[in-house]
Amino acid sequence: MNRAVRRISIAVLIMFVLLLANVNYLQAFEANSLSDKPGNSRAFAAQYQYQRGEITTSDGVVIAKSKAVGGIYKYQRVYPYAEEYAPVTGYDALYGASGIEKTENSVLAGNSSQLAVRNVIDMITNKPRKGATVQLTINSKAQNAAWGALKSLGKSGAVVALDPSTGKVLALASYPSFDPNQLAVLDGTQLNKNDQALLKDPNQPLLNRATSATYPPGSTFKIVTSSALFSQGQASPSTLVDAPTSLTLPQSSTKLINNNGEACGTLGNGKATIDTAFTESCNTAFANIGMQLGSAALKSQAEKYGFNDPNLTIPLPVVASRFPLEPALSFAAMSAIGQKDDTVTPLQEAMLSATIADSGKLMHPYMVQQVQAADLSIVDSASPTVLNVPVSTSVAGQVKTMMLHVVSQPDGTANAINNAIPGVQIAGKTGTAQNGVNNSGLNDAVFTCFASNGNRSMAVGVIIQGGGYGAAAAAPIAVSVLKAYLENG
Amino acid sequence: MSSVATSDDSTLGGVPEPQVAMPRGRRRTEILMLVFSVLLVAFAYVNVGLGFKGTVPPGVVEYIVGFMVLLAIGHVAVRWLAPYADPLLLPLAATLNGLGIVMIYRLQESGRNGNPGQVISTLTSSAATLQVLYSAVGFACFIGVLFFVRETRTLQRYTYIFGLVGIILLALPAVPGLPNTEVLGAKIQISVGGFSLQPEEFAKLALAISFAGYLVAKRDVLALAGRRVLGIDLPRARDLGPVLIVWAVSLLVLVFESDIGTSALFMGLFVATLYIATQRTSWLLIGFLLFVVGAFAASRLFAHVGERFTIWLHPFSGNEPFGNAYQLVQGLYGMASGGILGKGLGAGQPYLTPLVQSDFITTAFGEELGLTGLMAILLLYGLIVQRGLATSLAVKDPFAKILAGGLAFMLALQVFVIVGGVTRLIPLTGITTPFLAQGGSSLIGSWMMIGLLMRLSDTARRPPPQPIQDEGMTQVVNLS
Numbered sequence: 001m002n003r004a005v006r007r008i009s010i011a012v013l014i015m016f017v018l019l020l021a022n023v024n025y026l027q028a029f030e031a032n033s034l035s036d037k038p039g040n041s042r043a044f045a046a047q048y049q050y051q052r053g054e055i056t057t058s059d060g061v062v063i064a065k066s067k068a069v070g071g072i073y074k075y076q077r078v079y080p081y082a083e084e085y086a087p088v089t090g091y092d093a094l095y096g097a098s099g100i101e102k103t104e105n106s107v108l109a110g111n112s113s114q115l116a117v118r119n120v121i122d123m124i125t126n127k128p129r130k131g132a133t134v135q136l137t138i139n140s141k142a143q144n145a146a147w148g149a150l151k152s153l154g155k156s157g158a159v160v161a162l163d164p165s166t167g168k169v170l171a172l173a174s175y176p177s178f179d180p181n182q183l184a185v186l187d188g189t190q191l192n193k194n195d196q197a198l199l200k201d202p203n204q205p206l207l208n209r210a211t212s213a214t215y216p217p218g219s220t221f222k223i224v225t226s227s228a229l230f231s232q233g234q235a236s237p238s239t240l241v242d243a244p245t246s247l248t249l250p251q252s253s254t255k256l257i258n259n260n261g262e263a264c265g266t267l268g269n270g271k272a273t274i275d276t277a278f279t280e281s282c283n284t285a286f287a288n289i290g291m292q293l294g295s296a297a298l299k300s301q302a303e304k305y306g307f308n309d310p311n312l313t314i315p316l317p318v319v320a321s322r323f324p325l326e327p328a329l330s331f332a333a334m335s336a337i338g339q340k341d342d343t344v345t346p347l348q349e350a351m352l353s354a355t356i357a358d359s360g361k362l363m364h365p366y367m368v369q370q371v372q373a374a375d376l377s378i379v380d381s382a383s384p385t386v387l388n389v390p391v392s393t394s395v396a397g398q399v400k401t402m403m404l405h406v407v408s409q410p411d412g413t414a415n416a417i418n419n420a421i422p423g424v425q426i427a428g429k430t431g432t433a434q435n436g437v438n439n440s441g442l443n444d445a446v447f448t449c450f451a452s453n454g455n456r457s458m459a460v461g462v463i464i465q466g467g468g469y470g471a472a473a474a475a476p477i478a479v480s481v482l483k484a485y486l487e488n489g
Numbered sequence: 490m491s492s493v494a495t496s497d498d499s500t501l502g503g504v505p506e507p508q509v510a511m512p513r514g515r516r517r518t519e520i521l522m523l524v525f526s527v528l529l530v531a532f533a534y535v536n537v538g539l540g541f542k543g544t545v546p547p548g549v550v551e552y553i554v555g556f557m558v559l560l561a562i563g564h565v566a567v568r569w570l571a572p573y574a575d576p577l578l579l580p581l582a583a584t585l586n587g588l589g590i591v592m593i594y595r596l597q598e599s600g601r602n603g604n605p606g607q608v609i610s611t612l613t614s615s616a617a618t619l620q621v622l623y624s625a626v627g628f629a630c631f632i633g634v635l636f637f638v639r640e641t642r643t644l645q646r647y648t649y650i651f652g653l654v655g656i657i658l659l660a661l662p663a664v665p666g667l668p669n670t671e672v673l674g675a676k677i678q679i680s681v682g683g684f685s686l687q688p689e690e691f692a693k694l695a696l697a698i699s700f701a702g703y704l705v706a707k708r709d710v711l712a713l714a715g716r717r718v719l720g721i722d723l724p725r726a727r728d729l730g731p732v733l734i735v736w737a738v739s740l741l742v743l744v745f746e747s748d749i750g751t752s753a754l755f756m757g758l759f760v761a762t763l764y765i766a767t768q769r770t771s772w773l774l775i776g777f778l779l780f781v782v783g784a785f786a787a788s789r790l791f792a793h794v795g796e797r798f799t800i801w802l803h804p805f806s807g808n809e810p811f812g813n814a815y816q817l818v819q820g821l822y823g824m825a826s827g828g829i830l831g832k833g834l835g836a837g838q839p840y841l842t843p844l845v846q847s848d849f850i851t852t853a854f855g856e857e858l859g860l861t862g863l864m865a866i867l868l869l870y871g872l873i874v875q876r877g878l879a880t881s882l883a884v885k886d887p888f889a890k891i892l893a894g895g896l897a898f899m900l901a902l903q904v905f906v907i908v909g910g911v912t913r914l915i916p917l918t919g920i921t922t923p924f925l926a927q928g929g930s931s932l933i934g935s936w937m938m939i940g941l942l943m944r945l946s947d948t949a950r951r952p953p954p955q956p957i958q959d960e961g962m963t964q965v966v967n968l969s
Contacts, residue, residue, distance in 0.1 A: 002882050004765045005894045009878045012901040016871045019905060020864055022914040026824050027860035034825035037818075039810055042826040042838050 041094070048073035048186070053108040053131030055089050055100055058168075058369055061140040064089045064101065066131075069186070077101075077184035083177035084147040087158075087208040088138060088367070090316075091180035094191055099208070100134060100367065103315040107132040107371045107379065114371075114379050122374075130374035137168035137369045137382075142458070145484035149477040150175035157445075157464035157474075158209035158346040161481050164354040164450060164459045166384040167363030169314060171460075171481055172347075178205035211318045214343035215463045218431030218446045219281045219413075221302075221338030223352050223399060226278060228293050228301035230395040237275035237398050243285035244270045249330035250291070256333065258282045259432075278402040279412045281430060283337045290336020295326045298336055304390035306351050306362065307344075314347070314365045321348040338431060349448040349461025356403060356427070357450035357459050360396035362388045403427035403449070414447070416472075420479045424486055426451040430475065432468070443467070447474035453486040515576040516568050522580035523560045530556060530587030533834060537595045540835025540857075541604040552594075555621060556587055559628050570635040571947035575880060578946065581873045582939045585924035586624055586932065588866070591834070592846075592853055593617045593927050599840045607840045616846070616927060623929035627936035634940030641889045641948050648702025655695035656738060658688035659755075663745035689751050690921070690934030693758065693899060694941065700759055701892040704766035708887075712767040749784060749794055750906050750918030756780045757902040762895040765881070801916035816843045820852035820911050824863075831859025846927040848919055851908050867908065870923070874901040877942050884949035893945045896938055 026034075035043040052075060055064035063085040066075040077092045079085065090099015097105060106112035110119060110131035122129050139161075146159040150173055161171035182194040198206050207213055229235050243264035247256045258264055264282035265272035277285035290298060299308075302323035306312065310320040321344040326335050334340035347365065355362040364387040371380040391399070404427045406412040413430040420426070428449030445467030450459035460478040467473030531553045538546025560583055567574055594617035599606035601614055613619075638644060644651070704711070742752045760776030763769075788795045796813055804814035804821070819842040827837060839845045839853035846853075855863040877897025881890050903923055910917035921931035953967040 001765055001768065001887065001890055004768045005878060005881045005890070008761055008765065008894060008898055009875075012874055012878065012898060015901055015905040016867065016874075018914060019867055019908050019912070022909070022912050023824070023855065023860060023863050023867070026821065026912055027827060027855060027863070028829055031825040031828050034821055037805065037810070037822070040822045040825075042822050042841060 039095070048075050050110065050129040051075055051131065052077065052092070053110065053374070054133045055104075055108070056133060056135050057138045057140045057143065058136060059140050063136075063138075064092075064180075073186045076186055077180075079180040079184065082179040082181060084143065084173070085138075086177045086180050087174040087210055088136065088143075088172050089180060091183040093183040093195070094186065094188060098206075099316060100136065103313070103317075104134045104368060104371070108134060110374075112379075115373060118373050118375060118377075132374065132379055133372045135369045135372065136367050137163070137170065138172065138367065139170045139485055141488050142171035142481050142485040143173060145480045146171040146173035146477070147175075147177075149480045153464065153467075153473065153477065155464050155467055155473070156203065156209065157462065157467065158213070159460065159462050159477060159481060160210045160345075160347045160350040161458050161460045161485065162350045162354045162363075162365055164357035164457050165363065167354070167365045167387070168369070168384075169365055169367045170458060170485060172210045172367070174207070174209040176203045176205045208316070209463070209465075210346045211314070211316050212345070214319060214321055214345050215444050215446065215465065216431075216433035217321075217338035217342055217344040217349065218433030218444065219283070219286075219338055220344075220349060220352065220429045220431035220446050220448045221336070221342055222278055222281065222286050223356065223403070223429055223448070224302050224305055225286050225289055225293070225298060225336045226274065226399050226402065227305075227391045227395055228297050229274070229289055230398050231301065231391055232293075232297075235274060237278070237402050238273050240271045241274055241277060241285050242270060242288050243272040243277050243282045245284070247284040247287055247333075249287070249333050251328065252330045254330065256283055256287050256337075258284055275402050275405060278429075279405040279409050281406075281413045286337045287333035290333045291329045293332070293336070295332040295335065298332065299323050299325050301390065302342075304362075304388050305355060306348055306387065312365075314367050316367065318347055319345060321345050338433060344446075344463075346461045346463045349446060349463060350459050351461070353403075353428070353448045353450040353461065354459035355390050356396050356399050357452070357457055358396075359393045360389055360391040361386055362390055400427055403429055406430065407449075414449075414475050417475050417479050420476075421451065421483050421486060424451050424453050424482070426479070426482065428475065428478070445473035447478050449475070449478050449482070451482050451486060456486060458482055458485050514568075514572045516564070516572065519564060519567065519576040519579055522577060523564060523583065526580045526584040526587060527553065527557050527560060529584060530591060533588060533591045534594070536834045537591060537598070538835070540595075540833050541598065546594075546598075552590075552621070556590075559583075559625060563628050563631065566632040566635060567943065570632070570639075571943050573947045573950040573952070574943035575876045575946035575950070578873060578876050578939055578943050581869050581876070582924060582936065585866070585869055586627070586936075588854075589850070589925035589927075589932075590617055590620050590624065592850060592857075592925065593620045595835055595857075596839060596846050596853065598835075604835075606838065609840050609846065611844055612846050612927070619929075620927060620932070623932045626929065627933045630933050631936040631940040634937050635944055638941070638944050641886065641892065641945055644698050644892075645702045645705065645888045648699055648706070651695045652699035652703070655692045655699055658692035658695065659738070659742055659751075660745075661688045663742075687921070687928070687930035689748075690930040691937075693754060694896075694934060694937055696755065697758055697762070697892060697895045697899060698941075700762045701888050701895060704762055704891055705888045708766040711763070711772075712769060748919065749787065749797070749916075750910070750920035753780065753784070753906060753918065754899060754903055754920060756783075758895055758899045761898040761902075762891050765891050765894045766887075797916045797918065801913065804913065816849065817911070817913065817917055819843065820845075820849045821913060823852045824855035824912065827856035827859045827863075829860045831855075831857050831862055833857060848907060848917075848922065848926065849911050850922050850925045850927070852911050854925075855912075866925075867904070870900070870904045873939075873942075874898075874904075876946070880942060880946040880949050884945055886948065889945050889948055893942060893949075896942055896945075900938065 052066040054062050056062050063081055064079050067078050069076045079089060090101045092101040108131045110129050115132060119129055142161050150157060158174040159171060163170055178198050185191050245263050249256060264280055264285055265276040272285055307321045307323040312318040324341050326332055331340055335342050351362060364385045366382055369382055370378055373379050404425060406428050407414045407418050407426045414428050426449050428447060431446030433444045433446055445464040447462045460481050462474040462478045464473045534549060534552055535545055538544055563579055596609055597612050597614060597616040598604050600608035742748055760773055763772045788798050800814040800817055804818050810818040823839055823842055834857050837856040839856050842849050842852060854866055874897045877893055881893035884890050884893060903920060906918060907920050907922050909915040923935045
């Protein structure tokens with residue numbers, strides 16, 4: 001009978017080995033993936049047991065911090081500027097996160113592998129663990145100006161400002177916004193109530209319009225069209241092109257007209273220089289150029305500027321600005337003037353100007369300047385990288401000249417903001433995009449521009465939904481952001 | 490049986506041999522180990538308070554002194570009643586019991602008296618005290634077993650009575666009209682005077698004794714070769730009778746009480762004892778196949794059983810983590826958050842797992858003591874099982890051999906089924922975690938099992954009666 005008992009012992013041994021192997025697998029190997037499962041409230045609660053790192057602007061303004069509270073969760077997240085920085089910081093709630101809070105979670109929470117050694121030292125020296133501080137590239141003055149301008153206008157829209165030479169995001173505001181403090185509450189029921197209210201709000205306050213919403217670019221797309229044309233080397237701003245008062249598109253009954261059906265330029269012969277057509281934003285001229293270039297060339301140029309790229313992160317994820325291939329000539333004509341199926345994010349608008357401002361180089365936009373551990377040592381520091389070179393220096397110079405004329409020429413569409421900032425020349429392009437079914441919606445106002453005061457420069461993209469003319473609604477907002485940054489920032 | 494050589498053979502010539510070294514009782518080892526057990530449990534208890542508030546918890550002296558008194562009484566009883574019993578069984582069981590009390594205290598205090606965490610509504614503020622009380626009753630029953638069962642063979646006399654008692658106990662919760670309570674879809678409890686009782690905890694001991702007695706009587710018949718098919722000796726059809734009866738009973742338990750864990754336990758117990766008795770591999774295969782067929786059929790026929798399979802296979806899919814699989818998933822999250830070294834007693838969030846004090850108590854240990862602590866606990870179980878199996882190997886009496894092997898295997902299977910269930914190794918079934926989980930029946934039953942194992946090991950290790958050489962012509966021949 002002992003033989004049977006011995007065999008049973010082996011079976012028992014196998015059973016225990018299986019149990020031991022399984023708990024090893026669970027607790028040593030699968031532990032991380034289990035911690036990352038959505039709805040794992042333990043993993044979340046663990047983050048509230050020690051102080052999460054702060055989020056600050058480049059000029060040291062704290063925009064997210066953790067304050068000690070009693071209860072199960074030792075710390076609660078506080079956002080001193082509430083709605084102003086909500087599209088930037090996002091929120092860190094019990095059951096989820098967004099924005100920088102989400103993308104930089106591992107360093108803010110202090111469980112990044114970059115912080116592992118420091119954590120071990122803290123554990124040995126019995127110091128409470130504290131997350132790393134994330135310093136952003138955002139300039140508080142510019143951000144404040146952007147948010148203030150959007151808020152006082154009271155229309156849905158967004159502003160993004162970039163440093164053209166580095167790609168630093170200097171301002172990123174979206175309106176309407178939300179108060180992340182409402183989602184930082186530690187009471188699950190209250191959180192759910194606040195969350196539901198925000199989700200059901202028809203104004204979509206949770207939507208980050210700067211990076212996650214797209215709008216028709218309207219005439220600002222003429223920057224891309226001009227870039228494509230000049231890059232072929234056949235034309236320059238002074239080249240004369242057909243710019244009729246109205247243009248019937250091929251294979252269609254659509255009659256394309258310039259703004260208010262006006263003629264383009266003052267030559268009176270149905271022709272205008274490209275510079276004039278750009279400055280006055282003549283649709284017929286650029287529709288002709290679009291048909292001449294074809295959709296493929298436009299698409300190729302647009303993609304160099306960053307269109308059709310769903311993978312851009314700054315590190316906030318950015319939805320792709322779209323330029324689909326439109327083989328029909330009439331569609332190429334429409335898309336060349338930023339209508340039809342073209343869509344852009346406000347960030348993309350800023351990237352257009354930033355490229356021209358930086359002599360044709362498009363820097364990779366980024367928001368996180370550096371990560372500083374609790375012991376004040378720098379864990380990570382960003383360095384600018386080139387995303388693409390959409391146009392040559394000379395083409396960028398040609399487009400820049402035209403963009404300067406948009407503001408400086410008396411018949412330029414943005415002449416109203418000429419000399420808005422004393423001693424600073426602004427280069428820009430307006431856009432007034434029709435939208436809605438059969439263009440029944442209010443026009444979206446679009447403006448992209450850049451300016452420099454010698455030491456610092458800034459590119460701004462503004463889109464105001466239903467704002468009407470780009471020059472009227474969007475340009476003044478861009479000016480106030482430029483002013484805040486170039487004069488005081 | 491022949492493996493244990495006795496010194497008697499060499500004394501046949503009548504020449505006085507030098508005194509053979511007597512197997513020592515090793516009760517001093519037991520004391521040492523018990524002291525270690527008390528220290529470990531005391532440390533764990535203090536640790537809970539430190540984890541909660543950084544202070545030594547109230548009542549530390551009372552708890553520890555109470556625990557020490559229990560162990561001291563147990564030890565004295567063993568010295569008196571079973572002096573040759575295995576020295577590790579008592580300390581091992583006591584350690585598990587003590588850690589269980591500490592964990593229940595920790596869970597009961599969660600969110601109460603200003604401690605961090607949430608209050609576990611299913612746990613009253615006197616749960617730990619009650620568990621200490623159950624432990625005392627368990628110790629009393631342990632001593633009672635040692636006291637009343639002086640010779641294992643006395644049990645053999647009541648083979649059929651134990652069998653009947655076992656089946657009645659097993660069937661009690663399913664009897665309509667009796668005040669039974671349903672726990673998570675399984676009917677396993679009856680209420681007696683305000684206390685809920687799980688008769689199966691005692692039924693399994695009665696049945697283990699009954700199986701061992703029956704098989705000792707019938708093992709020759711059962712071992713008789715039938716036909717040989719595909720290299721496996723198949724038993725004769727009529728010898729399948731008892732197997733089929735047990736299978737039927739275990740299936741009935743499944744059907745009427747929806748308790749797949751218990752039915753697996755009984756099937757496992759019976760097959761293991763049958764195998765020890767007959768050494769016929771065919772019985773293992775037949776038993777295993779019958780159980781798999783039964784379980785599969787049950788999973789198809791009963792939603793409650795089938796659901797367990799779904800939860801096991803896909804706990805994270807769809808809404809399962811927030812629905813049926815909530816408890817399992819929370820347990821896994823708890824263990825994951827514990828990681829390798831654990832959060833420390835009082836510092837985790839085991840209260841997030843529903844009913845963590847019963848079936849899922851191992852996940853609470855996994856969370857707070859980590860992989861390290863959980864493995865240590867599994868090894869404590871493993872050692873008890875190993876001591877039981879070693880007793881089975883050492884003991885000469887076939888009844889004792891089968892009983893020891895059966896009890897040890899049943900404990901192993903129980904730990905495997907419940908710990909495997911909560912760690913998602915196998916589908917989860919609701920059987921109790923021996924010694925650790927909250928509740929009296931299981932604790933008392935487990936202590937009675939330890940009593941039986943110690944009685945068996947005492948029998949195995951007891952030195953043979955000394956030949957009375959002075960009488961000259963008389964020779965004592967050990968008959969066993």
